[in-house]
Amino acid sequence: MRPSIAVVGSANPDREYTPDMKEIDLVPGACEAVGRELARAGCDLIVFSSSDNYIEKDVVRGYLAAVRVEDGATVMVRAPFDRVASFDVPPHLTHVLRVLPDSAEEWEVSYYRAVFEADGLIVVGGGRATRIAGILAVARRIPLVAMAHFGGAALSVWQHLDRHQNDATPEAISRMAAPWGDDAAEQLVASLSEQRSRMREAERAARRDHSRVRRARTVNGLVAAAAIAVALLTVVLAYGTGTTLTAVGYLIGGSLLIAAAGALINDASGEEPNLPWALARGLGAGTLATMLYMGSQTLTNPDPLDAEATRRLAWLLIPLGLTAGYTLDRVFARLRNVDALAERPFSQP
Template structure:
């Protein structure tokens, strides 16, 4: 759930602050160095303010890391906005000094459960900082990993954030080996600055990945559109064969050309249309494969007719044959993978199909006349 005020700061990235370093609570995995964690969180807040981030927090209670991060963020006096996402019956009061340059915007969810507001908000944010915590922190980290949200699981203080760091090493997303090493190091005076710089690098890589993905999607869309346009032109050209067929007569080069080329164009159109349903649309390659399938299917059909009616070429009715060969070519192209699979498996060809109106020959013969 995004606040309406978010539009005012759209140019500033918003980072979720998640976790707890409360030593009175039992966490699995256990916390490490909880006494030094609050100061580290305040320094992280200060560095986030310097880097130009806005914060998304979910509680103002001191037992959660939001409290210390917010106070470190506000102490920097660098402006910025804190979005407090809370259930409808709660408030978030961080007791910031009067006149603080930081604006706190309360975003109330319609649900009374904190989990709804928490998990609904996370996917819409630009980054996530995890420190300590338990199950909820681990789940938040899994959401960030699955959505490729830039992530800072600070493993120095253990807890759920430490487990998310282990998971991040397997998924990686936009992190490098150096980033994973940095996230797993013990806390040092310059750790906060280096961690925020690591976060900036992740965001830059993710932005580049989004740009590359967008360009790839546009190229794929253009390729698909071009392929379908080519398929339409091929299909129209194949239908023109009916107009070019002419009247029945002896087999000439023109009549044979129309009889063979027309279904091949339809086969290529069918293959290109089929490729538009695939994840990777390579319509040019599919057109060539469809052409091959069309050649095999159409020539086998013509050969079967010549075996059945040896005098077929003496009085060739191209238009009549096209009513069968054109759909045959289109089907062969549309299902070219099945055609080639049948050829590879060595399956026997279908029995010859006699022309329309021609009675089939007697069993055991390939012609209608006695020899």
């Protein structure tokens, strides 16, 4: 699919710009060169006005000069429905120009909407609207070239891009402000292509990471479900044994498994699920909960632990193990945030 590149800006010698523009007489030729390079790079073009007050007319002239009939190129004119755009299109290229009226009555609506939908943006000179379009492109991570050498709003956009960079390399950003030369347009258009490649690679990497995390969460969930099922089974099995040792074994095994399941469920909600580490935390929490609870029971109950008492303990220890495994991270996080050595005021006796 051919990328669509929007080109915006102005270089009217009768207009005041902030920052000031320089070498304004070179801008028409530079814009024509940019249009030619966009056509050679296989890009479609998005423009907004055919007025001599803006640079689109020069860009379209260069673009049409380099387009071939068989290229399948398109110049999309995005403007409100009541605006008329007229470009000097050769008869054999009339099919290239597509006027896409926008239902919005205000030109800003169709203007910024088209910028958001573009695959790349080039800003040249310009005023407030050009500056806003460039800053929005940086914020939305749209590949961007700001022809800063000529000044105007493009210079402000370039300074903003230099602070945030996005997918533009420092070398590419420096080229945007370099003096205009014969190969400048080729380098700037190549920078757009490089930015788009980096952006697509970053998107692919993000999708791969998302898929990996989703698979890890699925594995955590399946292992947790299996651990819960086996833990509940130990309660049932404890009723089938008459020996205290076997019943205690079922009790301890079930509490450890259910605590591991709680830790896995908690870990699945994190940014980077880690099955082995979650299991280790869960087993640790289950061991701690089991020993503390059973220890408290033996200390407070003078009767010896038998199979029947063990089965009764299971109904409490299994939910306790699940809670311990699930909340272990939160408890430890609070403990880490407590400064045990913090100085506290005290009163003199």
